[in-house]
Amino acid sequence: MKEEKELDLAIIGAGAAGLTAGLYASRSKLNTLIFENGLIGGQIRETFSVENFPGFNAISGSELADKMQEQTVKSGANINEFESIEKVKLTDEEKIIETDSAIYKPKSVIIATGSKSRKLPVPEEEKLHGKCIHYCELCDGAMYEGKDLIVVGGGNSAIDAALFLLKYAKNITVVHHSEKLKAQKINQDELFKHKNVTLLLNTEITHVLGDNTIENITTENRKTGESGTLKADGIFVYIGNKPQIELFKESLTLSESGHIKTNEKLETNIKGVFAAGDVREKEVRQLTTAVNDGSIAALMAEKYIKGF
Known part of the structure; x- marks a missing residue:
């Protein structure tokens, strides 16, 4: 009792x-x-x-x-x-x-x-969660010293995470599904003044191929429907x-x-x-x-x- x-x-x-x-x-x-x-x-x-x-x-x-x-x-x-x-x-x-x-x-x-955190909507998320798909830059960022990273999202959380990850990453690509970012302009300006940061708008990740590490990433342009591929060692997700x-x-x-x-x-x-x-x-x-x-x-x- x-x-x-x-x-x-x-x-x-x-x-x-x-x-x-x-x-x-x-x-x-x-x-x-x-x-x-x-x-x-x-x-x-x-x-x-x-x-x-x-x-x-x-x-x-x-x-x-x-x-x-x-x-x-x-x-x-x-x-x-x-x-x-x-x-x-x-x-x-x-x-x-x-x-x-x-x-x-x-x-x-x-x-x-x-x-x-909302999960990255790809079929492989559960299998790769914690291995190469992450939701906390403070927890997992140090794993990627000198590596290439993707940050998914366009709000303050995504841009703040990308700024933090700059201390580790060789290159960072910010992927956002919409036509413009929602993050504060001052933080955007601070991030994109770095030459090793690129931005992909109107883009969604559709698949993350690999078992324990990323072999390939497929994308789709939301405006044109065109497919594409990306290479990275890790993905950090901030989509709400x-x-x-x-x-x-x-x-x-x-x-x-x-x-x-x-x-x-x-x-x-x-x-x-x-x-x-x-x-x-x-x-x-x-x-x-x-x-x-x-x-x-x-x-x-x-x-x-x-x-x-």
Whole structure:
């Protein structure tokens, strides 16, 4: 028989939004537990350098994550990173979170599970994942000292990754499916001033041939339909993120893209359940907006719990 534990607030996810929510909730004297089955700090830890967060000219993502975690724990929040959530029941009347060792009954829940990288849509992705197809330049970039790389994507994440990979790569080719990049112009200018960086627009990778290493890469031009080939030793992929809503998709209202719908108070369709960060439907997804979401969600959860 699993032990039952009552809480004021359960926060699912310990990224920027979840940690901020934990900080605000604990400072409001709420009995708060944060659940995380991955890296505390979420996507922040995969960022080489953060240069647009107020208060820091530049700080590594891992250092910023450590500082946020330390502050949240010091405020009184507990972080549970050792138990996996098996199932969640969310209704207006009752909230239940069951892990492999306990059953938690919080008065309110904040969902801050974030998102995960979308996979390169080629048949060989699963076979080559981690061997020559990668999603984290910080984790795997050092494998490619003096090698040729492809970076797939056109947003800030792709261009930032390419800038980081320049310290290792002999040559980098940026492949993007659209007619223009979406990344900030200042970062584009910084990347393409390097002579060993080239850009392929309107291009999609269709196959990555090879067993443990890349033998050949086939491409297709989206405008002309023309096929082509590329040579590279590794591929780093940044084509967007998928919201992590598997535990909640049966009970919460979702957008067409699969994100959780909320109002301006970050309330979901279930009373006492809030969503914050990249998992919710919104126009802008930045570290600062995740922090904003976390603070609002915690303050609204406090009002709900105390009956304001």
